[in-house]
Amino acid sequence: MGKSYAILIENVKELLRERGWTQEKLGDEVGLRQETISYLLRGKNIPTLEAVDKLSAAFNVSTGCKLIPETTFKRAYNE
Template identity: 40%
Template sequence: MDVIQTGQLIRQLRKERGWTQQELANQLMISDRTVSKWERGRGYPDVSLVTKLSQLFQVETNQLLAGELTCQQKNTGDIRKITFYACPTCQTINFSFGKTEMVCCGRKLEPLIPQKETAEHTAHLQEVESDWYITFEHEMEKEHYISFIAIVSGDQVLLKKMYPEQEAAVRLPKIYQGNLYFYCTTHGLFKKE
């Protein structure tokens, strides 16, 4: 950690918002001299203020303390590079089309690695009118269930969230070119081409 870099970043972020040192200090309930001290590289924000600063500036805490905002490489949104994430605490589902860092419930989420279908984890597709009716022979209990199913094709992602104690079946619009993904809360992500 570089105290001067961190101070320069705080100054940059404050100025981007058009705030004076006094206005930032008022939001943090500290003196403007303290903000001035940080910006001149004469000290770090107190640990109790780092989270509040991150929230005010809408930046990651670790980047604030490192004194630099790291940019991702330009993401052209290549849908073939889709990556799914599932929070083990709240079961929130996220996905991205490029390299990213996902955080939920205070934890860094690791990307789910798709595996081939198994006998216990198979999606059965049936055409019904202009839809796919997709069923699973899988339990849907509170601790072990299919959490989501997604069809990923050329330029779209159709994702359906599923919940314990509901039927292990969904109906999604018919797409012929693409991959089907589904996530078991115990055994991970599966892919059907």
Template identity: 35%
Template sequence: MENTKALLGARIREIRKARGLTQEQLAEMIDVEQKHVSRIESGKNYPSIDLLEKMAAALKVPLMGFFDFMHMQDVDESAVNLEKMLLELDRDSRKIAYRLIRATIKVLKDI
């Protein structure tokens, strides 16, 4: 359950940021305090169905759009797999792999 709460919160945050809104702006739009939005996005609280409907309307997304976690879970699984592969290497090889990954990430951020 905790994982679902965290995924839901992360998905809401992702959509809010994609819309260029701050937590405070979203909170005003749905008539709650910014702190409440923060708790939801951090996975500490579940929003009520009524609040989810208000968020969906404010963010112009279908209600089910909040539950599209698949791409988020894939990223988490990739990170776990990468960690496993790194741990299988000896120390020197791990250092080389780390440098390569770091350089690749830097290039990807610049694209």
């Protein structure tokens, strides 16, 4: 698991705690099963960009500001 992915996982966990949401609630918000959310939070699944966008929308945060470090976007778009 890469550093950026580990940061994404920790940020999602923090947002869950801040909002008092369960994995099931998050799954309902983004249209994914609770099992899929669990796999993501344990590093078993790598989310697609679409899933990251859905997570951002569910938490009402900017993808670049809260979920994924800026350097990840720079690297992805400059390659």
